[in-house]
Amino acid sequence: MTQLSVNVNKIATLRNSRGGSIPNVLKLSEIILDSGAHGITVHPRSDERHITKQDVFELKEFLESYNQKITKLGISKKEYNIEGEPSERFLELVLKAKPDQATLVPVKPGEITSDHGFDFRDPNTFSTLKPIVEAFRKEGIRVSLFMETDFTFYDQVTLLGAERIELYTGPYAHAFDTDVEKGIQIFESYQKAAIEANKRGLGVNAGHDLDTKNLQVFAKLPFLAEVSIGHRLMAQSLVDGLGFTVKEYLKVLSQGNES
Numbered sequence: 001m002t003q004l005s006v007n008v009n010k011i012a013t014l015r016n017s018r019g020g021s022i023p024n025v026l027k028l029s030e031i032i033l034d035s036g037a038h039g040i041t042v043h044p045r046s047d048e049r050h051i052t053k054q055d056v057f058e059l060k061e062f063l064e065s066y067n068q069k070i071t072k073l074g075i076s077k078k079e080y081n082i083e084g085e086p087s088e089r090f091l092e093l094v095l096k097a098k099p100d101q102a103t104l105v106p107v108k109p110g111e112i113t114s115d116h117g118f119d120f121r122d123p124n125t126f127s128t129l130k131p132i133v134e135a136f137r138k139e140g141i142r143v144s145l146f147m148e149t150d151f152t153f154y155d156q157v158t159l160l161g162a163e164r165i166e167l168y169t170g171p172y173a174h175a176f177d178t179d180v181e182k183g184i185q186i187f188e189s190y191q192k193a194a195i196e197a198n199k200r201g202l203g204v205n206a207g208h209d210l211d212t213k214n215l216q217v218f219a220k221l222p223f224l225a226e227v228s229i230g231h232r233l234m235a236q237s238l239v240d241g242l243g244f245t246v247k248e249y250l251k252v253l254s255q256g257n258e259s
Contacts, residue, residue: 002219005039005081006032007207007230008059012042012050025055026062033066039079041207041228043105046089053093056082060097081228083146086132095139102136103166103205103228104129105146117148117168120156133160144205149189151196164203164225167193172218173209187217198223211236 011025029040040059044051060080067077080099084090085107094102106118118125129145136143144164145157148171157165167190176183194204207228210218215227 002224003038003226005041005226005228006037006233007041007228009043009050009230010234012055026058033078039081041081043083056093056097086128091132091135098139101142101144103144103146117146120153126156129160133162137161149193151193154197154200157202158200164205165197166205166207168208169206169210170208173214176214184217190221194222
């Protein structure tokens with residue numbers, strides 16, 4: 001079964017817009033895991049506009065405690081995935097937090113969200129990634145690289161020693177939004193990429209703008225180990241969970257009127 005890791009960046013974004021600790025990242029992460037998700041993903045950027053360094057370590061402690069509790073009940077461990085750019089800052093953070101998986105992502109200054117995979121046509125890409133991948137692997141941290149469907153680059157991923165790729169699914173999702181058939185056509189390139197990754201011994205993750213509609217197709221991707229989903233999952237929860245929350249508020253208000 002494909003694993004679901006929920007990206008909680010958007011929870012932190014909402015919290016940071018007001019200050020304080022509401023909504024609480026840890027409490028909502030617990031709800032996410034209690035609901036059956038297999039792990040938590042964060043992407044702590046250098047400007048801390050959503051997940052902060054403090055969040056990274058608080059989530060580490062939370063997951064350690066949570067896993068101690070559930071493993072006693074015979075439930076499989078929940079994983080911690082930290083995404084970020086290949087930099088000294090991120091290297092230091094990951095080596096201290098020691099997540100189960102580190103996903104290296106190319107980052108452009110000023111970008112709103114990650115919107116492209118690594119390009120190995122630039123010779124600096126390999127030389128920049130190599131020592132970071134080696135440092136993570138030495139500490140037993142699984143390494144995944146954010147990649148597009150051009151599988152001619154996947155040999156470089158293997159040479160680096162990374163164990164997985166995470167397919168950037170933005171192009172697929174955006175095509176699917178416009179025209180389902182167009183999305184299905186683009187999906188074929190992801191199928192080929194996944195097969196080629198598997199031939200090279202690489203595990204396949206995927207993420208970016210996946211939702212319950214386009215996943216009906218994408219979940220059929222061969223060898224799909226994990227999807228990391230944040231923005232659209234949180235957006236959908238505002239619809240599917242909001243009505244219940246409003247009713248709970250009204251219930252509390254009605255009880256106040258009775259006193």
